Amino acid sequence: MADEKKVLIVIAPRNFRDEELTEPINYLMQAGISYDVISTTCGLAIGMMGGEMPVEHTISDLNEGDIAQYNAILIVGGNGAPEYLWNYRPLLELIQKFDKQNSIVSAICLAPAVLGQAGVLKGKKATVWNDDQAIEEIRKGGGIFTSSPVVVDGKIITANGPTAAAAFGEKVAVSVKNL
Template identity: 45%
Template structure:
């Protein structure tokens, strides 16, 4: 199993990357960090992560899903990133896991993968508006699983989010 962990190059939410990343590693799932650029990405709380690939360079066929961390940087760097939106669309079309936490479910909404699905998001006027515009049924639950789509509403849900992603991650048949 292998997942893409997508983060903003600046101001991603530390727990929303590091907590799931550890849970995935503990479960034997390989991860690769992708962003708008390679190199060091800075978290909101002072953590740093190395993006080894860009969204443009990710080959979706090599992965079982994509997990997008949130944080303030999500709105600035990810919501309107067409390369990330195309990746999300490809993963969803191929029936793979598509997951996002905090402000990042907006990327899923903009990619069209939340239409007709239940979802949650960090509650801000802009994020709620985007989720509704994307055709999702917005819930106030911390984590929502709808098929292969997993959404969570903030850093305090990071552990449950990771567990939910692992629960829907299934081997791709050879």
């Protein structure tokens, strides 16, 4: 179906934050929005709380045609985000492609730092986990840091951590549904 809504979810292969994945997925499913989960490597990704997510495709596997089928990208945080996702060139390029196609670009917890690194936050308000280095990445990328739990600025949606996961998931699902 041409009008089917779809979200690409990016997680770290280790130590992604479980509820930052599961809560948004719950809202996407309730809204009838499909999703795919990718990472930097294939295999079984393991969350900080022990949750497991099978990953069949990597960020590097995607081509332009693949990207065009998605309405949004959602990047999950957790302790694994700085290690596996920050400064990861294929992810930064992927974020830029989503931004260029005017899709929703969203990230939670420590993951919004990659939005700053990708250069998509210039002049945009964004939030991130209360971590000096993560906040600095937002600012270095031209973003305006705010400490609100969830921030929506145009098609950029950010959230500051696991306690905001449900509200973040709801905002992403509603935004995608309204495209």
